[in-house]
Amino acid sequence: MIAVDLPYWAQSLLRVLGGTVAVLLPAGTIVYLFLFKMMSFMQSRLGPMEAGPYGSMQLFAEVGKWLQKEDIQPENADKRVFKIAPLVVLVSTFLLVAVVPFGPDAYFTDFEAGIFYALAVSSVSVLGILIAGWSSANKYSLLGGLRAAGQLIAYELPMVLAVIGVVIQAGTMNLNQIVAAQNAGSMFGWDGLGNPYVLTQFVGFVVFMIAIQAELTQAPFDMPIAESELVSGYMTEYSGFRFLIFFIAEFATVGVFTLIASVLFLGGWGVPFAWFGWESLGDVDNWMNVVGPLVMITKMLALSGIVMWVRFSYPRLREDQLQRFAWKVLIPVSVVNIMVTAILKVAF
Amino acid sequence: MSQFLRDYLTVVWFGAIALVLGGLLLGVAALLRPNKPTAQKLIAYESGVDPVGDGWSQSQVRYYIFALLFVIFDIEAVFIFPWATQVERYGAFGLVVMLIFLILLLDGLAYAWKKGVLRWV
Structure with missing residues (x-):
């Protein structure tokens, strides 16, 4: 459907550049909008105001500052492994964004088992x-x-099990087709909103959001970092730019996980197909490749706003409470959710 | 090359760009940053108190049990996924079989729960 026919190397180059933007742009937006500004306003302060209008250039100032920090590696550390660790986290973020679709043709990869790859x-x-x-x-x-x-x-x-509910409803593991299934669907014969799974899979959505909150180690699940007891947890010994790579990867992963959540539950890049008289993925007009990323980013910001809102509002769980909550509440609930979804799917 | 393999090649490029980007930024930082290590700086940081003993230790056995439980459940999930894409094709028969499977799974969890394995402390 794309009008221009690019050679393979140019496509790859475009994809890689697009992927870099898809990792860094959400990370920067989330850090500035939520971590700097929303958190400050919730705590009755202004946050950064000096660098640029309303402190909007603060991020560049921060990167410039961290570039000049000394890189201290403790004497007893296993130096080679110590140096590799931040890169491993960054690589995992990039591998994750490779699967997110941004439009009917604007995707990096089109795996049949896309969501399976993302979970892996x-x-x-x-x-x-x-x-x-x-x-x-x-x-x-x-x-x-x-x-x-x-x-x-x-x-x-719980994250994997919550996704199974979506896969049962959509009948596919391909993320683009999950998007199409939601936007082409209808609820009780009414197709004005499509069938976003946030409504029909609400239990799955709540379980998934709680699980990604924990996967991203955001408060109230920030036991691994727990600055009041563990200094900075696994990042304690990292300084300078290696620390910043951990930090960027953390917020980039918030962005990517909420992108995946919006694909699974909010209809991803699509708008309800009935609005424009489309029937299936093939009918979608080409301009959706431009509008799609904007829709995605809007949904991503809404969901990461919720993640950050919870982060700033709740106190930290204790380690045993955290494990109990996962094993004794979330996992049984999500297994029951799978059963109910499957029974309803077969019955209707 | 098939579309399937090309998709995986894209994944390889994404891994490579992450390494290049990280390496580039670290390289620039290496040019700009000072490097003045002192003996005090290189001690493990424990909030200003000199560390006693070293930072390595054996981990609690409960991590092992939780890891085992995780492996069991994760592998079950691998079995559920293929069925989940084809629920309508398998219909009532597949549904009953999968419900029995899921109930057995929950039964295993209930057994672990009753045995006190799920208690963290």
């Missing part, structure tokens, strides 16, 4: 966090790394 590579970042914790030769780091591993393991399951 999302656990790569745990490896980075674990090796960061272990190689630092610091008790706080080790504790933080272990907590992160225990937590990410526990909340991976």
Whole structure:
């Protein structure tokens, strides 16, 4: 459907550039809009105001500052592994964004089992966090790394199980077709809104949002970082730009996870197809490739706003409360959700 | 090359650009940053108190049990996914079979719960 026919290398180049934008733009937006400004307003202060209008250039000032920071590697650390760890986390973020569709033809990859791939590579970042914790030769780091591993393991399951509900409803694991299934669908014969799964899979949506909150180690699930007890958890020994890579990767992953959540539950890049008389994915007009990314970013900002709002509002859970919540509440609820979804799907 | 393999090649490019970007930024930082290590700076940071012992230790056995539980549930999820894409084709028969499977799964969780494995402390 794309009018121009590009050679393979040019397509790859475009994809890679687009992927870099898709990682860095949400990260920057989330940090400025929510971490700097929303958090400040919620705490009755102004936040950064000096660099640029309303402090909007603060991010560049921060990067400039971190570039000049000394890179300290503790004597006892396992130096080579210590240096690799932030890059592993960054790579996992980039691998994750590769699967997100931004329009009918504006996607990086079109896997048949797209959501399966996303769930698989999302656990790569745990490896980075674990090796960061272990190689630092610091008790706080080790504790933080272990907590992160225990937590990410526990909340991976509700996330996977919540996604199964969506897959049952859509009947496909391809993310573009999940988007199409939602926008071409109808609720009780009314198609003015399509069938966004946030309404018909509400339990799954809530479980998924809680699980990604924990996967992203945002408060109230920030036991691995827990600055009042563990200094900075697995990042304690990192300074200078290596720390900033962890930081960028953290917020970029917030962006990517909420992008995936908006694909699964909010209808992704699409608008309800009935508005323009489209029937299926093939009918979608070409201009959706331009409007689609904007729709995606709007939905991403709404969802990451919720993630950050919860982060700034709730106190930290204790480690045993956190594990109990995952194993005894979220996992049974999401398994029951799968059963109910499947029964309704077969019955109707 | 088939579309399937090309998609995976794109994934490889994405991994590569992450490494290039990270390496580039670290390279620029290496040119700009000072480097004055002192013995005090290189000690493990424990809020200003000199560290006692080293930072390595054995982990609690409960991590192992939780890891085992995770592996069990994660593999079950791999079995559920293919059925989930074809729920309508398998119809009532597939539904009953999968419900039995899921109830067995919950039964396993209930057993672990009753045994006290899910208690963290």
